[in-house]
Amino acid sequence: MTFLARHRIxxxxxxxxxxxxxxxxxxxxxxxxxxxxxxxxxxxxIALATIAQMMIIMVNDIDLSLGAFVSLAACVTATFLNDAxxxxxxxxxxxxxxxxxxxxxxxxxxxPAIVVTLGMSFVWGGIALFIxxxxxxxxxxxxxxxxxxxxxxxxxxxxxxxxxxxxxxxxIMRSGIGTVLRGVxxxxxxxxxxxxxxxxxxxxxxxxxxxxxxxxxxxxxxxxTSADANIALRYTLLSIAGVILGGGEFTGGKxxxxxxxxxxxxxxxxxxxxxxxxxxPDWQIGAQGAILILVLTARLIFRQKGxxx
Amino acid sequence: MTLSKMLLSAAGLALSAGLAxxxxxxxxxxxxxxxxxxxxxxxSWRQAMLQTWQEIGAQAVADGIVAAxxxxxxxxxxxxxxxxxxxxxxxxxxxxxxxxxxxxTALNGAVxxxxxxxxxVVSFDGIVTEPCAWRIAVDFAAMGREEVDYLASxxxxxxxxxxxxxxxxxxxxDEISKGIHEGVEVHDQFKIVGSVHGDWAQDVxxxxxxxxxxxxxxxxxxxxxxGDGYGAAQAFKAAGRDTPLIVLGNxxxxxxxxxxxxxxxxxxxxxxxxxxxxxxxxxWVAQQILAGEEVPKDLTVPFLKITQDNLDDALATTSEGSVxxxxxxxxxxxxxxxxxx
Numbered sequence: 001m002t003f004l005a006r007h008r009i010x011x012x013x014x015x016x017x018x019x020x021x022x023x024x025x026x027x028x029x030x031x032x033x034x035x036x037x038x039x040x041x042x043x044x045x046i047a048l049a050t051i052a053q054m055m056i057i058m059v060n061d062i063d064l065s066l067g068a069f070v071s072l073a074a075c076v077t078a079t080f081l082n083d084a085x086x087x088x089x090x091x092x093x094x095x096x097x098x099x100x101x102x103x104x105x106x107x108x109x110x111x112p113a114i115v116v117t118l119g120m121s122f123v124w125g126g127i128a129l130f131i132x133x134x135x136x137x138x139x140x141x142x143x144x145x146x147x148x149x150x151x152x153x154x155x156x157x158x159x160x161x162x163x164x165x166x167x168x169x170x171x172i173m174r175s176g177i178g179t180v181l182r183g184v185x186x187x188x189x190x191x192x193x194x195x196x197x198x199x200x201x202x203x204x205x206x207x208x209x210x211x212x213x214x215x216x217x218x219x220x221x222x223x224x225t226s227a228d229a230n231i232a233l234r235y236t237l238l239s240i241a242g243v244i245l246g247g248g249e250f251t252g253g254k255x256x257x258x259x260x261x262x263x264x265x266x267x268x269x270x271x272x273x274x275x276x277x278x279x280x281p282d283w284q285i286g287a288q289g290a291i292l293i294l295v296l297t298a299r300l301i302f303r304q305k306g307x308x309x
Numbered sequence: 310m311t312l313s314k315m316l317l318s319a320a321g322l323a324l325s326a327g328l329a330x331x332x333x334x335x336x337x338x339x340x341x342x343x344x345x346x347x348x349x350x351x352x353s354w355r356q357a358m359l360q361t362w363q364e365i366g367a368q369a370v371a372d373g374i375v376a377a378x379x380x381x382x383x384x385x386x387x388x389x390x391x392x393x394x395x396x397x398x399x400x401x402x403x404x405x406x407x408x409x410x411x412x413x414t415a416l417n418g419a420v421x422x423x424x425x426x427x428x429x430v431v432s433f434d435g436i437v438t439e440p441c442a443w444r445i446a447v448d449f450a451a452m453g454r455e456e457v458d459y460l461a462s463x464x465x466x467x468x469x470x471x472x473x474x475x476x477x478x479x480x481x482x483d484e485i486s487k488g489i490h491e492g493v494e495v496h497d498q499f500k501i502v503g504s505v506h507g508d509w510a511q512d513v514x515x516x517x518x519x520x521x522x523x524x525x526x527x528x529x530x531x532x533x534x535x536g537d538g539y540g541a542a543q544a545f546k547a548a549g550r551d552t553p554l555i556v557l558g559n560x561x562x563x564x565x566x567x568x569x570x571x572x573x574x575x576x577x578x579x580x581x582x583x584x585x586x587x588x589x590x591x592x593w594v595a596q597q598i599l600a601g602e603e604v605p606k607d608l609t610v611p612f613l614k615i616t617q618d619n620l621d622d623a624l625a626t627t628s629e630g631s632v633x634x635x636x637x638x639x640x641x642x643x644x645x646x647x648x649x650x
Contacts, residue, residue, distance in 0.1 A: 030400050038396040038422065042389065135414040224392060225421065225439070226414035234387050268393065275381065275397045281350070284384040 008247040008254075011302065012262040015245070015295050019269050026276045033155050040157035041147070041223055043268035045070070047161060048216035049235045050242035050264040051168050051257060055209035057243050058172070059202055060185040060252030061106065061113035065121035066213060067236035069095070071229055072128040073217025078137025078227035081218075085140070092218075096210040103206025107199045121236070128229040135228040139221045147222030160219075161261050168257035171208075181205055185252030242267055245295055266295075338599045341404040342377040343592060346394055348411035348435065349386045353631050358409070358434075358585035361636050365589040374639075375596060377403075388415035395419040398428075405429035405595040407588070410437045429598050433591040433610070434583075443598065445591050445608045445645075447583050449481055452612055453488020453532070456556045457496055459579045460530045463554060467498020468529030471521070471553075473507040473514055473541055475534040485534045502526060507537035511562065514540030522548045531555040535582045538563040558582045559615060559633040564624045577617050584613035586636045593642030605649040 023039070024031045030039050049070050056063040073095060081088030102120065106113050139147075151159050172178040183191045184201045192198045216235070221227050244250075245266055246259030270291045274284045345362050349355055359380055366378025381398065383390040388411045396419055398406050406423055410416050410432055417439040423430050424441035433445035460470070472489060475482035493499050503521045507514030514537035522544060531541050535558025545552050552570070557563040557580035570576035587610050598604050613635050615623045627633045 027400055029402055034426075035400055038400050042393050042396065042419075135412045137414070220389070223418045224388070224415045225417040228388055228412045228415040231388050231412070231415050234385065234389055271384075271390075271393060272397050272400075275394060276401065278379075281382040281384045288384075 009256055009259050009262075011295065011299055012246045012256075012259045012266065015298075016262050016266045016269065019266060019273055019291075023269060023273050023276065026273070037155035037157050039272055040155070040161070040265060040268065043265045044147075044157055044160045044164075045216045045220040045223065045232070046235060046238055046242065046268060047164055047261045047264040048212050048219055049232070049239045050246070050260045051164065052209040052212035052216060053239035054168075054243045054246075054248060054255050054257065054260045055205050055212065056113070056117075057240075057248055057250065058182055058185045058253065058255045059103075059205045060188075061117075062240065062250075063117045063209065064114060064236055065117040065119075065124055066209075066239050067233040068121040068124035068128065069099075069210075069213045070217045070220065070232035070235050071227075072124045072131075073214040074221045074224075074227040074231050075128045075132040075137065075217075075229060077143070077218045077221040078139060079131055081143075082138050082140045092214050095214055096207055099210025099213070100203040100207030103209075104199050104203040106206075107202040125229065132227055132229050135226065137221075137227045139225045143218060143222040144225065147219060161265060165258040165261040168261075172255070172257050177204075182253045182255070186254075238264070238267055241292055245292060247299075267292075337601065338375050338596050339373050340376050341596075341599045342379075342402065343375055343405045343407060343595050343599075344398045344401070344403040345378070345380040345588065345592075346391060346398060346406055346408045347380065347382045348388075348391050348409060350382045351386075354585050357632055357634050358588045361586045361634060362588045362592065365592055365636055369592065369596070375599075378592060379403075383411070386411055388412040392416050392419035395423060399423050399426050403428060405431065405599055407591045407595050408432040408435075408437065408442070409588070410435040413438050429595055431591050431595045431598070433587055440606070443594065443604065443606050443608070445587065445594060445610055447587075447610050447612075449484035450488035450491065452581060453485040453490075454492040454495075455488075455581065455612070456532045456579075457489055457492025457499065459556065460499065460532070460554060461492075461496040463577070464529055465498075467496065468500075469502040469526055470499050471518070471525065471528045471531045471541075472501050472504040473518065473531060473533045473537045474504060475507065475509045475537075482534065489532050499530070501532075502528065507534070507540065509534060509536035511536065511540035511543075511560075513537075515544045516540075518544035519547060522550065528553045533558055536560055538580075539566050542566055552576070554578055556580070557615075559584075559613060559623075559627075561624075561627045561629055561631050561633070564615065564620065564627060564633065568620055568624055571617070571620070580615040580620075580623075580633075581612045582632065583610065584635045585632060586613075586634045590637035590642055590645065593637060593639050594646065596639070597642060597646060602646065603650075604646050608645055608649045611645070 029035050049066055053063055053066055076088060076091050080091055106116050149156050180196055181201055184198060188198050220232060242263035243260050246256055246263030248255040270288055274287050279287060362380050369375050369378055381394055383394050391411045406428055408430055416437050420430050420437050420439040420442050430442040432442050436444040436446050474486055493501055503525050505517035505521050507517050518541045530553050533556050538555045538557040539562045541555055542552060557567060557578060559580050559582035615633060623633045
């Protein structure tokens with residue numbers, strides 16, 4: 001194994017650094033406390049959503065309902081959590097639990113997650129429209145304060161990224177239960193033989209995804225100040241791309257929480273970079289895709305070299 | 310020095326001071342940069358809007374009134390994309406952002422960031438509710454009332470009306486319809502005998518009107534929302550009925566039909582809608598705010614009205630498949646601002 005193959009975190013870090021350098025070159029104003037915050041604060045909810053997606057990909061599934069789910073969490077946050085905090089908290093808790101149940105059902109009935117989550121995306125979207133038929137609501141004051149806090153030394157976005165990465169790294173990569181969870185994605189049968197209840201582990205993974213999805217919705221409302229039933233629909237694809245960009249793989253068990261956070265930030269930065277380049281919007285989506293393919297190609301080349309050596 | 314001379318010179322002084330002020334309002338913004346943040350470019354109205362912005366913006370830059378007037382459109386029509394775009398525009402150091410918003414509320418956080426960074430935000434068409442931004446809104450209810458007022462002036466005896474509505478559940482549809490019903494309450498010689506949804510599209514309207522016509526008594530007038538007048542006329546023709554007085558909505562096919570009817574039978578009506586050129590109004594309002602002018606936060610856009618007299622001019626300047634447009638000048642913006650004060 002070469003150095004690069006062993007440390008799969010290197011490539012995401014290098015991608016982000018290169019893109020960041022290019023952005024600073026194009027837009028020197030971004031190279032400040034204020035600039036970094038503007039550049040990255042909207043990446044915080046995306047990073048949380050990416051972590052949620054990572055929990056699902058970790059157990060060898062994929063979640064196509066995440067964008068709608070985050071939108072729903074945002075709608076609940078902007079309405080119930082603001083008007084009646086206890087009720088709001090209960091609803092959010094129920095959302096997390098329903099995700100855990102979903103995970104158990106998918107495993108017990110051996111349903112394909114891709115179909116179940118696609119179907120659930122309409123359910124989440126429908127409930128969101130029911131709660132907030134027209135855009136509105138308000139962010140709870142404490143949440144707004146939290147998302148606009150100005151910590152010393154580094155802007156909120158950077159501090160939040162470090163905290164999210166550290167907490168999830170400890171949970172997934174260092175703790176015993178995290179190792180078992182990754183094992184479910186890698187080889188569910190051997191985990192079951194070792195005496196673990198796979199259905200509970202799947203429920204736990206989905207529940208964690210639900211938790212981070214809810215956090216993403218809350219963070220988004222804290223930034224946007226109000227919600228919209230369609231506010232986060234883009235997050236489904238962004239979160240999948242973020243996981244892969246951050247060194248995760250669809251084969252299950254191979255994920256990197258730190259990489260996922262970096263992947264989310266890289267995607268956000270790529271969009272800003274293209275905008276600074278004054279690229280026509282018709283080309284921007286294509287260019288974003290090209291950046292993604294470029295990074296994945298680089299990864300493939302490094303891995304092949306690694307296996308040759 | 311006589312009294313009259315003194316007065317004259319005082320007036321002259323005042324005049325030159327006024328001129329100097331007007332001049333300074335031009336040059337004060339010479340180094341200011343304005344950006345357009347747009348969330349969607351996929352229909353003829355938005356295309357016309359962007360084109361107007363390009364033309365007026367390029368002219369303003371050439372005249373040295375502003376340093377830049379750049380247009381940015383998000384790659385997807387999503388509030389999260391546009392929020393990021395607004396934050397990028399702040400970073401790029403624009404002095405003002407003119408905004409056609411994807412959501413009235415979901416961009417408030419980004420708009421607040423802009424305000425806090427000292428950037429002027431002017432929203433139009435798709436407006437935002439954040440109090441620190443300016444809003445150039447459209448009084449759609451007034452548009453509905455005006456249609457009925459016009460019918461009352463043409464048909465003092467009243468009669469039955471057919472209402473064609475827009476896309477169900479959209480704010481604009483509710484507002485125009487509300488205005489129409491308010492108008493009918495005032496002019497109670499009219500009665501709305503039927504109402505269909507035409508989705509602002511000629512083909513949908515034609516089908517909907519053709520479906521309801523057999524059940525209707527004589528109809529003297531059709532109140533519409535734009536994009537539906539031509540389809541309604543075709544449906545009446547196919548049913549073998551007399552063409553009623555149809556209020557039109559500035560689309561090229563409607564105007565063309567109107568001109569043909571006028572030449573053939575002397576048909577007379579009114580056409581009104583919102584001009585995509587409202588983007589140029591927003592540009593000038595932003596320039597005025599940058600120049601230090603006191604501007605109320607809520608402004609109202611005038612409609613673009615086409616009457617029998619200026620039909621030919623409007624038709625000549627509207628390309629096929631497009632919408633009649635008008636560009637607003639600095640003076641128009643100043644007029645709108647002083648009206649709102």
